[in-house]
Ligand SMILES: *[C@@H]1O[C@H](CO)[C@@H](O)[C@H](O)[C@H]1NC(C)=O
């Protein structure tokens with residue numbers, strides 16, 4: 001706290017904008033006033049409930065300088081989860097929170113991570129000659145430090161393969177069909193795939209199913225041709241040794257050989273390749289010519305898909321280790337409702353330096369901490385508790401956040417207002433957001449208050465939602481690709497995920513560095529400022545609005561959209577009537593919640609106990625999402641409880657909602673028509689009952 005006061009320069013830093021100077025002076029005036037009356041003004045003042053004043057103060061305390069300096073420190077060295085260097089980064093984040101005077105906590109787990117030991121790849125020719133192929137990022141135009149972990153796929157089994165190579169495009173089922181038509185059988189071969197819609201794990205699973213011996217996976221791209229995209233190939237989410245419960249020291253843990261554990265790992269070894277190495281191999285392939293449909297989108301020259309004639313010799317050795325991981329939390333206690341929580345989360349661990357992924361988000365989190373503690377100095381006391389969460393081991397499968405959700409399931413489910421996630425805050429230009437629909441309106445409102453970083457006089461909203469049309473611009477959170485997944489899919493917590501840019505070329509490579517960020521991602525750090533503004537302001541609204549800014553009409557609209565999509569898809573073969581009825585019930589519950597809100601606005605009509613009545617309405621609003629959870633979860637994947645948003649088992653499914661229905665549709669192709677329809681109908685009923693539960697919760701009355 002003291003240190004904080006002695007360094008005002010880092011609190012209000014150079015904003016070259018005229019408004020900045022004005023705000024600076026205004027803030028200094030406030031500071032003068034406050035230090036006169038309340039030397040350490042943590043004393044609640046009459047102003048402490050003026051939420052909009054603190055929202056203004058939050059926005060005007062933005063600084064590209066502080067964010068960039070946090071990012072520079074966070075990216076000084078690599079910090080792969082479970083390593084010595086990662087604990088230095090943990091300490092930096094923890095000390096930052098402590099130095100600001102915030103209450104902190106570290107929560108440790110024991111989990112199974114995976115590291116590379118040895119890898120080699122060579123191509124062998126019929127004349128006996130051979131070519132060693134590089135599997136490191138050394139030798140490019142950029143310097144790669146020796147602390148950077150060599151390229152690998154986490155949880156790949158150790159193994160060797162000596163076989164002809166085949167190019168399999170994206171490794172989709174349709175790609176194997178195309179190969180089959182050309183008479184190419186990948187069984188007994190090493191397959192080379194480019195990354196497309198499938199997750200790494202899914203590419204390998206399909207290759208395994210088709211009899212391949214090993215998989216080499218590359219990401220197409222122009223720049224950074226010698227970057228290797230590291231990543232996990234484990235399926236599912238969280239620590240593999242404690243599926244469904246928290247992996248604590250001395251707690252219950254499965255054996256590595258347990259079938260529950262083994263089924264989450266591939267059985268054939270795999271490895272990422274750089275574009276350069278992949279093209280060297282593709283150049284050596286002959287055989288059947290590449291199908292035209294593949295060629296249309298291929299950025300590399302490929303003469304034939306193989307098999308061979310070149311024979312590859314591939315070896316990978318890795319080790320799986322139980323290590324300690326650490327989540328760091330900073331807590332700002334709510335004044336009136338300390339037992340209601342607003343969570344802001346970002347992971348801290350990175351494959352390499354992590355300038356984009358994830359520490360652009362960490363820098364934003366640290367800046368929010370700085371600005372919130374500034375607000376506290378000015379007498380702010382949030383109504384509800386705010387927790388800043390810095391997760392560990394996300395890259396291995398959302399492990400830090402998942403273990404914490406599993407450990408705190410009941411408290412989280414009943415008391416968390418919302419979870420606000422930022423993973424890669426800035427990957428390039430353009431704002432993107434995902435949300436559970438009751439938060440759509442809030443998200444749109446907040447982006448109207450934040451300046452667009454890439455234009456002079458526009459708000460972020462003007463450049464984002466207004467240009468694209470409000471609807472459809474917000475994505476939904478069905479994917480299992482960042483830390484919102486356990487909060488939405490397991491705990492049913494209303495959530496938001498925001499970021500700038502997508503598909504950046506240095507993803508998971510050694511070149512995801514501070515230098516890349518300053519050259520390409522966000523040279524002046526104003527996109528970072530914009531994400532920080534949206535993120536921090538969302539939390540302020542959720543913590544301080546006396547009635548939660550939730551709108552369930554957006555949920556209803558979205559569900560109606562899904563219903564009409566299904567109606568076109570099924571054209572009468574199954575009944576959507578249960579869905580129609582339950583959505584209508586949710587609509588009328590949403591209207592009742594509105595009516596209650598209107599009553600509460602006019603105190604006389606509301607009568608006595610106004611605060612308790614608000615709290616009762618808020619409970620209805622925050623519990624409604626829990627209706628979408630089902631105790632049995634998705635068929636065959638009981639960890640996933642949410643029936644509206646979650647990952648379909650078949651990641652080639654084009655349904656990004658109702659994962660249970662999506663699964664039933666995929667599985668029905670292998671059934672008789674009658675059985676298939678019955679399976680789909682059953683899942684429709686389950687979703688309808690879930691929507692009905694949400695409606696009951698929102699209505700807040702027993703039947
Ligand atoms: C609350 O803050 C806003 C913005 O700073 C200000 O315009 C308003 O007058 C304040 N209201 C009260 C009651 O202090």
Ligand SMILES: *[C@@H]1O[C@H](CO)[C@@H](O)[C@H](O)[C@H]1NC(C)=O
Pocket residue numbers: 180185186187211
């Ligand atoms: C590919 O070859 C393997 C082994 O020879 C065989 O078992 C499999 O049926 C073949 N697949 C196809 C689609 O012909």
Ligand SMILES: *[C@@H]1O[C@H](CO)[C@@H](O)[C@H](O)[C@H]1NC(C)=O
Pocket residue numbers: 120162313314315
């Ligand atoms: C294949 O690679 C492994 C590991 O580097 C090596 O031990 C083996 O001798 C190689 N095999 C051939 C045929 O070159």
Ligand SMILES: *[C@@H]1O[C@H](CO)[C@@H](O)[C@H](O)[C@H]1NC(C)=O
Pocket residue numbers: 016064065068523524525
């Ligand atoms: C912050 O923004 C100003 C004005 O755009 C710019 O001159 C300055 O270089 C930026 N600071 C950093 C650290 O990027």
